[in-house]
Amino acid sequence: MTTDRLMALDLLVAVLTAAAWTGAGAAAAARRPRVAAALLAAAIVLSAARAGSVIALAGAGWWFVQEKVVFGLPLLVAGTLVAGVLAAPRLLAAVRGGAAEAAGAPAVVVPLLGTGYAAAAGPVQTFLLGYPATWSTGLVLTAVVAGAVLVTWRAVSGRVPGLRTASAAVALAGVAGVVLGVLPLGGGAAAVSGHDPGDPGDTGGMSGMSGMSGMSAMGDMSAMGHARHQDRMRSVTELRGPDTPDQGGAVRRFTLTARTATVTLSSGRRVSAWTFDGRVPGPPITAVQGDLVEVRLRNADISAGVTLHWHGYDVPSGEDGVPGLTQEAVMPGQEFVYRFRAEQAGTFWYHTHEVSDLGVRMGLYGTLVVTPRAAAPAGLDLTLPVHTFAGATVAGDHDRPIEQTVAAGTAVRLRLIDTDNDPHRFTLAGTPYRLVAVDGADLHEPGVLTRSALRLAAGGRYDLAFTMPAGGSVVLRVDDRTVALTLSSGAAATGQSPGADGASWPELDLTRYGTPAPTPFTARTPADRRFTLVLDRGLSLAGGRPLYAYTVNGDAFPDIPPQTVAEGDLVRFTVVNRGSDTHPWHLHGHRVLVLSRNGRAPTGSPLWLDTFDVRPGEVWEVAFRADNPGLWMNHCHNLGHADQGMVLHLAYEGVGTPFHGAHGG
Ligand code: C2O
Ligand code: CU
Numbered sequence: 001m002t003t004d005r006l007m008a009l010d011l012l013v014a015v016l017t018a019a020a021w022t023g024a025g026a027a028a029a030a031r032r033p034r035v036a037a038a039l040l041a042a043a044i045v046l047s048a049a050r051a052g053s054v055i056a057l058a059g060a061g062w063w064f065v066q067e068k069v070v071f072g073l074p075l076l077v078a079g080t081l082v083a084g085v086l087a088a089p090r091l092l093a094a095v096r097g098g099a100a101e102a103a104g105a106p107a108v109v110v111p112l113l114g115t116g117y118a119a120a121a122g123p124v125q126t127f128l129l130g131y132p133a134t135w136s137t138g139l140v141l142t143a144v145v146a147g148a149v150l151v152t153w154r155a156v157s158g159r160v161p162g163l164r165t166a167s168a169a170v171a172l173a174g175v176a177g178v179v180l181g182v183l184p185l186g187g188g189a190a191a192v193s194g195h196d197p198g199d200p201g202d203t204g205g206m207s208g209m210s211g212m213s214g215m216s217a218m219g220d221m222s223a224m225g226h227a228r229h230q231d232r233m234r235s236v237t238e239l240r241g242p243d244t245p246d247q248g249g250a251v252r253r254f255t256l257t258a259r260t261a262t263v264t265l266s267s268g269r270r271v272s273a274w275t276f277d278g279r280v281p282g283p284p285i286t287a288v289q290g291d292l293v294e295v296r297l298r299n300a301d302i303s304a305g306v307t308l309h310w311h312g313y314d315v316p317s318g319e320d321g322v323p324g325l326t327q328e329a330v331m332p333g334q335e336f337v338y339r340f341r342a343e344q345a346g347t348f349w350y351h352t353h354e355v356s357d358l359g360v361r362m363g364l365y366g367t368l369v370v371t372p373r374a375a376a377p378a379g380l381d382l383t384l385p386v387h388t389f390a391g392a393t394v395a396g397d398h399d400r401p402i403e404q405t406v407a408a409g410t411a412v413r414l415r416l417i418d419t420d421n422d423p424h425r426f427t428l429a430g431t432p433y434r435l436v437a438v439d440g441a442d443l444h445e446p447g448v449l450t451r452s453a454l455r456l457a458a459g460g461r462y463d464l465a466f467t468m469p470a471g472g473s474v475v476l477r478v479d480d481r482t483v484a485l486t487l488s489s490g491a492a493a494t495g496q497s498p499g500a501d502g503a504s505w506p507e508l509d510l511t512r513y514g515t516p517a518p519t520p521f522t523a524r525t526p527a528d529r530r531f532t533l534v535l536d537r538g539l540s541l542a543g544g545r546p547l548y549a550y551t552v553n554g555d556a557f558p559d560i561p562p563q564t565v566a567e568g569d570l571v572r573f574t575v576v577n578r579g580s581d582t583h584p585w586h587l588h589g590h591r592v593l594v595l596s597r598n599g600r601a602p603t604g605s606p607l608w609l610d611t612f613d614v615r616p617g618e619v620w621e622v623a624f625r626a627d628n629p630g631l632w633m634n635h636c637h638n639l640g641h642a643d644q645g646m647v648l649h650l651a652y653e654g655v656g657t658p659f660h661g662a663h664g665g
Contacts, residue, residue: 001056002617003057003060003064003598003616003617003618003619004580004615004616004617005617006053006056006057006060006064006617007057007064007578007580007616007617008580009053010050010053010054010056010057010068011123011126013046013049013050013053014050014053014072014119014122014123014126015123016046017043017046017047017049017050017076017119018116018119018120018122018123019116020039020040020042020043020046020116021039021043021047021079021083021112021113021115021116021118021119022112022113022116022117022119022120023039023043023116024036024037024039024040024042024043024112024116025109025110025112025113025114025115025116026113027039027103028087028091028103028104028108028109028112029104029109029113029156030104031100031101031103031104032100032103033091033094033095033099033100033102033103034095036091036103036108036112037091037092037095040083040087040088040091040112043080043083043112043115043119044080044084047076047077047080047119050073050076050119051073051076051077054068054069054072054073060617060619061576061619063131063532063534063576063578063619064576064578064617066131066132066133067122067125067126067129067130067131067132067133068122068126070133070138071121071122071125071133071138071141072121072122072123072125072126073122075118075119075121075122075142075145076115076118076119076122078118079111079114079115079117079118079119080115082111082114082115083111083112083114083115086107086108086111087107087108087109087111087112090102090103090105090107090108091103091108094108104156106153106156106157109152109156110149110152110153110156110157113149113152114145114148114149114152117145117148117149118145121141121142121144121145124141125137125138125141127537128538128539128548129538129539129554130536130537130538130551130554130578130579131534131536131538131551131553131554131578132534132553132554134180134181134554135177135180136177136178136180136181137177137181138177139173139174139176139177139180140174140177140178140181141177142173142177143170143171143173143174143177144174146166146170146173147167147170147171147174150163150166150167150170232654233654233655233656234629234654234655234656235655235656235657235658236317236318236325236326236630236631236655236656236657237318237326237327237657237658238318239316239317239318239629239630239655240316240318240319240339241292241315241316241318241319241338241339241340241341242292242339242340242341243292243294243339244292245290245291245292245341246290246291246341247290248290248373249288249289249290249291249292249341249342249373250288250291250292251291251292251294252285252286252287252291252292252293252294252342253294253295253296254283254285254293254294254295254296255295255296255298256276256277256282256283256295256296256297256298256308256366257276257277257298257299257300258274258275258276258297258298258299258300258302258306258330258352258364259274259275259277259278259299259300259301259302260272260273260274260275260301260302261273261274261275261278261279263275263278263279263280263363263397265389265392265394265397265398265399266397266398266399266400266402267399267400269392269399271389271390273362273363273389274302274352274359274362274363274364275363275364276364276366279397280363280387280389280397281363281365281366281367281385281387281396281397281419282350282363282364282365282366283366284366284367284368284369284383285350285366285367285368285369286368286369286370286371287342287368287369287370287371288342288370288371288372288373289342289343289344289345289370289371289372289373290341290342290343290373291341291342291370292339292340292341292342293338293339293340293341293342294337294338294339295308295337295338295339296335296336296337296338297330297335297336297337297338298330298334298335299330299331299332299333299334299335300332301332302332302352302359302364303331303332304329304354304355304358304359305323305329305330305331305354305355306329306330306352306354306359306364307321307322307323307327307329307330307336307352307353307354308321308336308338308350308351308352308353309321309322309350309351309352309353309356309588310338310340310348310350310368311348311349311350311351311368311459311586311610311611312346312348312349312439312440312459312461312591312610312611313340313344313348313368313440314343314344314589314590314591314628315338315340315589316340316628316630317589317628317629317630317631317632317655318630319338319339319340320588320589320630320632320633321338321352321353322353322588322631322633323353323354323659324659324660325631325633325649325657325659326630326631326657326659327659328659329354330354342370344370344440345370345371345372345440346369346370346437346439346440346441346442346461346463347367347368347369347383347415347417347437347440347461347463348367348368348369348370348440348461349365349366349367349368349385349417349419349461350365350366350367350368351364351365351366351419352364352365353633355643356639356642356643357421357639357640357642357643360419360639361421361639363387363389365385365387365419366385367383367385367415367417369383369415378411379410379411379412379413379468380404380406380410380411380412380413380468380487381412381413381415382412382413382414382415382485383396383415383417384396384402384414384415384416384417384476384484384485385417385419386416386417386418386419386420386424386478386484387419387420388420393478393479393482393484395478395484395485398484401483401484401485401486402484402485402486403485403486403488404485404486404487404488405487405488405489405490406468406487406488406489407468407489407490408468408469408470408471408489408490409467409468409470410467410468411465411467411468412465412466412467412468412474412487413436413463413464413465414428414463414464414465414476414485415461415462415463416454416456416461416462416463416464417460417461418456418457418458418459418460418461419459420458421458421637421638421639421640421641422458422582422638423455423456423457423458423582423584423613424455424456424478424479425453425454425455425456425478425479425480425507426453426454426455426456426462426476426477426478427452427453427454427476427477427480427501427502427505428449428454428464428466428474428475428476428477429474429475429477429501429502430469430472430473430474430475431466431467431468431469431474432448432449432450432466433448433449433450433464433465433466434446434447434448434449434464434465434466435449435454435462435463435464435508435513436463436464436465437461437462437463438460438461438462438463438510438607438608438609439460439461439591439608439609439610439611440461440610441591441608441609443513443514443604443605443607444514444515444516444517444604444605444606445514445515445517445605446513446514446605447513447514449508451502451505451506452505452506452507452508453480453502453505453506453507453508454507454508455507455508455613457584457611457612457613457637458584458611458613458637458638459584459586459610459611459637460584460609460610460611460612460613468487468489469489470489471489472488472489473486473487473488473489474486474487474488475487477501477502480501480502480503510602510604510607511594511597511600511601511602511603511604511607512602512603512604513604513605514604514605515604515605516602516603516604516605516606517605517606519593519606520625521570521593521623521625522595523595523596523601523621523623525570525623526570527569527570527571527572527623528565528566528568528569528570528571529563529564529565529569529570529571529572529626530571530572530573530574531563531571531572531573531574532553532573532574532575532576533552533553533573533574533575533576533585533648534552534553534554534576534578535550535551535552535575535576535577535578535579535583535585535614535636535646536550536551536552536554536578536579537549537550537551537579537581538551538554538556540555540556540559540645542555542556542557542558542559542645543556543557543558543559547644547645548644549644549645549646550579550581550583550636550641550642550644550645550646551645551646552645552646552648555645556644556645556646557642557645557646557647557648560645560647560648561648562648562649562650562651563634563648563649563650563651564651564652564653565626565650565651565652565653566626566652566653567626567627567629567652567653568625568626568627569625569626570623570624570625570626571623571624571625571626572595572621572622572623573587573592573620573621573622573623574619574620574621575612575614575619575620575621575622576614576618576619577614577615577616577617577618577619578617579616580616581616581638581641582613582614582615582616582638583613583614583636583638583641583646584611584612584613584614584636584637584638585611585612585613585614585620585634585635585636585637586610586611586633586634586635586636586637587610587624587632587633587634587650588632588633588634588650589628589630589632589650590610590624590625590626590627590628590632591608591609591610591624592608592609592610592612592622592623592624593606593607593608593622593623593624594606594607594608594609594612594620594621594622595621595622595623596620596621597618597619597620597621598618598619599619609622611637626652629652629654629655630652630655631649631650631651631652631655631656631657632649632650632651633647633648633649633650634647634648634649634650635647635648
């Protein structure tokens with residue numbers, strides 16, 4: 001069974017267990033001994049099943065069961081034992097003796113209901129607080145369960161020996177838990193039990209970074225005085241791009257003006273958007289490898305402010321366009337000039353990084369395509385950023401299929417970009433093709449594909465290549481419903497469908513596509529730094545706003561400790577998705593090599609990605625060389641999730657920022 005199914009099953013069993021115990025207690029209180037006994041039997045069986053489902057889930061990794069093993073199960077087992085000793089014999093006697101009144105005794109009702117509360121505390125912990133369980137949250141929840149038991153006892157018997165003392169003790173435990181959780185250096189920050197036990201060198205999680213929580217420490221360069229390279233402390237604002245191209249390269253100058261506008265889509269439909277130069281997407285930026293790209297960003301009237309981030313392009317940190325970290329947001333009337341050399345060839349995109357969830361959704365994005373200097377692309381080269389505007393799937397600015405006539409034999413390259421917050425499923429019908437590049441990196445010996453579906457992560461890019469066939473048409477569909485593009489070779493009538501609609505086609509597994517090739521490091525190369533990122537949801541007060549946040553290791557931005565690396569380090573990330581949402585993980589300034597997904601190493605082409613989709617229950621291992629000094633965002637590219645906390649920073653030692661803004665993105 002897959003991990004996400006196991007997680008769902010475990011949750012179902014947990015809920016049924018709590019319901020059975022509570023139901024048994026309620027039936028006993030209602031003097032229905034037979035019903036109560038039947039429910040008690042079910043509760044005991046379900047409790048055992050719960051232990052089994054947790055053990056099965058543990059096989060996927062400690063991260064998936066930590067709070068269940070250290071908190072939920074012990075509480076459930078304790079309740080089951082107490083109920084078994086106190087309630088079960090009395091209830092059975094009541095059934096046998098036909099003494100309905102006896103079933104309502106406090107010694108029967110209170111343990112049954114109490115175990116129901118204890119059984120419910122587990123899923124409540126999982127849902128509200130997530131990973132990892134801490135002493136603080138454990139104490140608070142235990143106090144809540146104990147308090148509920150006392151209230152029940154009082155209600156059932158009217159006279160509880162030592163009630164005052166017990167209530168005071170419970171309240172004290174609850175307060176202690178809250179205090180532990182609130183104190184910045186208290187035990188609340190420490191997980192009940194260490195993170196991945198197989199990862200002794202792990203510097204992620206909670207340990208070792210308590211002195212540097214959040215951006216406040218990073219925002220103040222003097223606060224990093226204890227950094228090793230104090231004498232060589234650099235500001236991220238010094239890490240700017242060169243102002244000349246490579247030899248033989250050209251200078252490409254662009255000016256983009258951000259402004260609100262009403263945009264007309266290809267169907268004639270008008271949408272009000274936030275735009276660059278009044279267009280959606282913004283003007284395409286193209287260059288040849290080795291060129292110098294210079295983009296002057298002006299803000300006319302986007303009152304939220306705007307920046308340009310070069311998604312997937314490993315520019316110097318000072319050009320990365322992250323407000324509050326590498327620059328201030330560009331406000332109306334202001335401008336900022338970005339410069340970088342076009343060193344990577346491939347398909348990329350740019351977008352605002354200020355209130356990016358809203359800004360990108362409203363249209364502040366465009367494409368960045370760099371072609372190799374050696375081989376100028378021949379034939380048809382189409383860049384198709386796919387975006388959702390008011391419920392419609394739009395490719396470029398087309399909300400109706402793009403129809404084009406292409407001579408048979410023409411080399412065609414389609415550059416697909418997912419600029420949305422969710423993955424898209426693409427199918428190409430009517431021709432065999434190859435998926436030649438992912439996230440701007442060429443694949444090694446990609447095989448021919450037919451009747452395959454390509455799932456593209458939010459923020460990710462796929463380059464498809466084929467030779468235009470004679471006769472018939474080639475159709476690109478998005479999410480099995482929207483036809484985005486129809487290419488016809490002269491003779492055939494446009495709109496002639498190649499038949500299959502692709503809905504049943506299996507999804508291509510990228511980790512098995514293409515053939516292996518040497519990489520500068522492998523899973524066996526010892527890493528200098530290891531970090532584990534456990535993605536989940538939980539209540540948070542980070543940044544002072546109460547939120548059911550998207551969390552990393554139990555924290556939300558700006559409270560997630562930054563990951564510190566030194567230039568030259570080989571850095572390894574383990575990314576674990578404990579939740580039920582997909583998280584397209586995106587590190588700025590570097591592309592990562594996939595080492596494994598769910599414990600299995602790729603058997604196909606090496607995969608160098610800047611955005612990888614971590615689906616529910618998945619565990620990814622990736623690595624990269626820290627060769628681009630600066631301060632970098634490391635976040636979920638579902639920008640709504642990022643806005644709700646799923647953002648942290650990767651900081652190189654010896655680099656600071658003068659900006660104090662705690663913008664999540
Ligand atoms: Cu495409 Cu931090 O973003
Ligand atoms: Cu996410």
